[in-house]
Amino acid sequence: VDTIAFTRGVPAPECLPVEALADCARAAVERDGATILNYGPVAGYGPLREWVAERHGVTPDQVLVTNGSLQGLSLLAAVLVDPGTRVLVEGPTYDRALHIVARHGGEPHAVSMDDDGLDPDALELPAAFLYTIPTFQNPSGRTLSLERRRRLAELAREGRLLVVEDDPYSLVRYEGEPLPSIYQLAEGEGVVYSFSFSKIVAPGLRVGYLVAPVELVSRLEALAVQTYLTPALLPQATVHEFVSRELLESNVARVVGLLRERRDAMLEALEADLPDGASWSRPQGGYFTWLDFSEGTDAAELLARGEEQGVTFVAGRDFFPPGRGGDGSARLAYSFVSPAEIRIGAARLAALLREPRSSPVPV
Amino acid sequence: VDTIAFTRGVPAPECLPVEALADCARAAVERDGATILNYGPVAGYGPLREWVAERHGVTPDQVLVTNGSLQGLSLLAAVLVDPGTRVLVEGPTYDRALHIVARHGGEPHAVSMDDDGLDPDALELPAAFLYTIPTFQNPSGRTLSLERRRRLAELAREGRLLVVEDDPYSLVRYEGEPLPSIYQLAEGEGVVYSFSFSKIVAPGLRVGYLVAPVELVSRLEALAVQTYLTPALLPQATVHEFVSRELLESNVARVVGLLRERRDAMLEALEADLPDGASWSRPQGGYFTWLDFSEGTDAAELLARGEEQGVTFVAGRDFFPPGRGGDGSARLAYSFVSPAEIRIGAARLAALLREPRSSPVPV
Numbered sequence: 001v002d003t004i005a006f007t008r009g010v011p012a013p014e015c016l017p018v019e020a021l022a023d024c025a026r027a028a029v030e031r032d033g034a035t036i037l038n039y040g041p042v043a044g045y046g047p048l049r050e051w052v053a054e055r056h057g058v059t060p061d062q063v064l065v066t067n068g069s070l071q072g073l074s075l076l077a078a079v080l081v082d083p084g085t086r087v088l089v090e091g092p093t094y095d096r097a098l099h100i101v102a103r104h105g106g107e108p109h110a111v112s113m114d115d116d117g118l119d120p121d122a123l124e125l126p127a128a129f130l131y132t133i134p135t136f137q138n139p140s141g142r143t144l145s146l147e148r149r150r151r152l153a154e155l156a157r158e159g160r161l162l163v164v165e166d167d168p169y170s171l172v173r174y175e176g177e178p179l180p181s182i183y184q185l186a187e188g189e190g191v192v193y194s195f196s197f198s199k200i201v202a203p204g205l206r207v208g209y210l211v212a213p214v215e216l217v218s219r220l221e222a223l224a225v226q227t228y229l230t231p232a233l234l235p236q237a238t239v240h241e242f243v244s245r246e247l248l249e250s251n252v253a254r255v256v257g258l259l260r261e262r263r264d265a266m267l268e269a270l271e272a273d274l275p276d277g278a279s280w281s282r283p284q285g286g287y288f289t290w291l292d293f294s295e296g297t298d299a300a301e302l303l304a305r306g307e308e309q310g311v312t313f314v315a316g317r318d319f320f321p322p323g324r325g326g327d328g329s330a331r332l333a334y335s336f337v338s339p340a341e342i343r344i345g346a347a348r349l350a351a352l353l354r355e356p357r358s359s360p361v362p363v
Numbered sequence: 364v365d366t367i368a369f370t371r372g373v374p375a376p377e378c379l380p381v382e383a384l385a386d387c388a389r390a391a392v393e394r395d396g397a398t399i400l401n402y403g404p405v406a407g408y409g410p411l412r413e414w415v416a417e418r419h420g421v422t423p424d425q426v427l428v429t430n431g432s433l434q435g436l437s438l439l440a441a442v443l444v445d446p447g448t449r450v451l452v453e454g455p456t457y458d459r460a461l462h463i464v465a466r467h468g469g470e471p472h473a474v475s476m477d478d479d480g481l482d483p484d485a486l487e488l489p490a491a492f493l494y495t496i497p498t499f500q501n502p503s504g505r506t507l508s509l510e511r512r513r514r515l516a517e518l519a520r521e522g523r524l525l526v527v528e529d530d531p532y533s534l535v536r537y538e539g540e541p542l543p544s545i546y547q548l549a550e551g552e553g554v555v556y557s558f559s560f561s562k563i564v565a566p567g568l569r570v571g572y573l574v575a576p577v578e579l580v581s582r583l584e585a586l587a588v589q590t591y592l593t594p595a596l597l598p599q600a601t602v603h604e605f606v607s608r609e610l611l612e613s614n615v616a617r618v619v620g621l622l623r624e625r626r627d628a629m630l631e632a633l634e635a636d637l638p639d640g641a642s643w644s645r646p647q648g649g650y651f652t653w654l655d656f657s658e659g660t661d662a663a664e665l666l667a668r669g670e671e672q673g674v675t676f677v678a679g680r681d682f683f684p685p686g687r688g689g690d691g692s693a694r695l696a697y698s699f700v701s702p703a704e705i706r707i708g709a710a711r712l713a714a715l716l717r718e719p720r721s722s723p724v725p726v
Contacts, residue, residue, distance in 0.1 A: 016401060018393070018400060019396075021400060022389045022393045022396065026386065033384070036567050037384060037568065038379060039561075067430050067569075070590070070591055096588075103589060202400035202401070203402045204400040204597065205400065205597055230431070230566070231430070231569065232567075232568065232594075232598050233567040233569070234601065235597050238597065
């Protein structure tokens with residue numbers, strides 16, 4: 001059987017505006033080749049930095065454009081995390097953020113969540129910072145409510161908590177009204193905002209950015225120049241050409257249309273197929289739904305059987321600090337697989353849940 | 364006065380093959396957009412990795428293509444350097460390598476050099492590794508002799524010394540016969556080889572690579588995936604298109620022609636203008652010459668006066684571990700300034716050296 005992989009949080013190939021980007025890449029080099037092709041500012045391609053600054057109502061020296069947003073978060077962790085420092089994360093959270101915090105010796109503490117996102121009453125302060133993906137979270141698909149955003153913004157403005165707001169998915173919204181970012185609500189005080197073009201233009205370009213106070217951006221620049229000198233300027237100039245041609249809005253609409261179909265297919269299939277006891281999030285946007293199996297189901301054991309039966313997912317425990325949860329849960333990504341594949345995969349998953357467990361293998 | 368900056372180790376704009384790269388960028392996206400524009404292998408764009416492997420007679424799993432070669436060195440230092448470890452470097456050496464070693468808590472020890480490069484008898488073993496730029500070194504312009512390369516290769520093959528060979532300049536040769544790399548002489552044993560396309564294609568693309576044993580590449584990949592997921596694929600695919608069209612050799616010849624003129628202008632002007640007592644290296648390639656002022660001259664003081672008189676350079680001490688040398692020396696880069704500017708700058712430098720020192724400023 002061909003395996004249906006609900007593992008990959010990756011855009012479907014149809015989402016990528018190949019022709020437009022081929023054109024933009026060429027045009028960018030022809031227009032500004034001497035700048036793009038030489039060493040340049042470590043904070044990124046000037047015109048894109050200015051575009052970002054205008055978009056967020058900040059000055060360009062508050063913007064650091066990096067080789068993908070993860071590189072920005074990685075630099076940020078190197079600057080903010082000392083060994084032994086507590087770092088608050090959502091439980092569950094993006095697994096790579098957990099690894100980055102751990103690599104710098106930080107101690108990730110998971111903040112409990114419900115359908116309205118992380119619970120502000122569960123924040124254990126003080127902490128170096130809170131890492132949050134408030135909108136269409138990876139891995140849960142959940143969105144932080146407006147009221148809770150306000151509370152985090154208040155803590156940030158009062159200087160009680162530095163919030164690192166990772167926002168790659170918010171433009172990929174299938175329904176409902178956009179919410180203000182924590183960054184907006186706090187008017188930038190006490191919040192570092194991270195954005196990525198991966199989900200609305202193309203991930204292989206590796207273009208993301210941070211918006212942060214000038215002093216912090218300067219520290220990040222100093223580290224970045226000793227790490228990679230200059231980010232790759234061709235992709236940044238290509239993105240700049242893309243937004244200058246006003247292709248972003250229509251591309252987002254196109255991507256949203258393609259992925260909404262997949263989200264719908266996933267939710268409908270889960271509803272139709274899964275046995276009682278299972279529950280899952282109903283994301284209004286983004287790439288993921290979070291599935292809680294019925295009590296007593298072990299996600300790792302289920303995954304092992306799924307690999308034989310042609311359906312895979314990421315076990316929930318990968319999104320928690322070690323031993324802190326997720327044993328009965330899974331992340332299902334619907335962004336890469338087609339609606340037809342989603343239906344097949346969900347049916348296989350349902351069959352697995354109905355099957356008796358495989359008998360223990362004699363050692 | 365317009366300042367003549369001998370500071371910038373950057374290719375002149377005329378070196379950048381703008382039209383060809385505009386074309387290659389477009390063609391690469393048109394040919395392989397679905398791969399280039401999505402998340403991909405952390406070790407780099409597959410076809411480029413294969414091209415590199417073939418070039419060096421290794422397997423692709425021995426190759427890591429990074430966002431510029433400095434990023435590769437940065438990952439390497441993170442993996443190889445523990446706090447307190449001794450790391451051998453040339454004295455003088457590339458300043459950013461010193462910073463990277465120090466950032467990871469390593470202790471750089473400078474190995475003395477003469478016109479034949481570093482002195483193998485001066486290596487203080489054991490050490491985590493030796494970082495060397497054997498050909499047209501930054502900052503000295505010197506080249507390690509064949510006999511010394513053989514000795515380093517022998518130490519590497521015997522497992523007594525890990526050599527990190529940084530080789531961005533060797534193809535930019537104005538005269539003389541190419542020398543084998545240490546990597547070649549050691550047949551890859553005990554040597555990590557680093558290459559960059561910055562000096563022969565374009566630095567703004569940020570494409571460089573490491574060739575290393577499979578186990579080490581795996582460790583670097585594991586770190587890279589937690590740092591930036593995937594390198595920027597568009598520039599790598601653009602470089603691949605460039606080499607596939609067999610444009611590399613003719614571009615190198617063109618760049619060498621342009622820069623040889625500048626090297627010649629620099630050496631002739633220093634010969635004609637500088638007072639007795641000064642001496643300098645006579646590089647057969649690359650971007651730099653290393654200037655030793657007459658005894659008692661303080662490079663930092665000279666630089667301060669130079670900034671007023673319209674000529675700048677990088678003070679030699681920046682290329683040594685703190686307090687370990689370079690006080691009477693300077694790095695002069697001739698790659699970015701035109702031959703006419705080089706002559707003006709050298710004359711200004713000569714005038715500075717002839718002038719009495721400025722009297723101390725009362726505090």
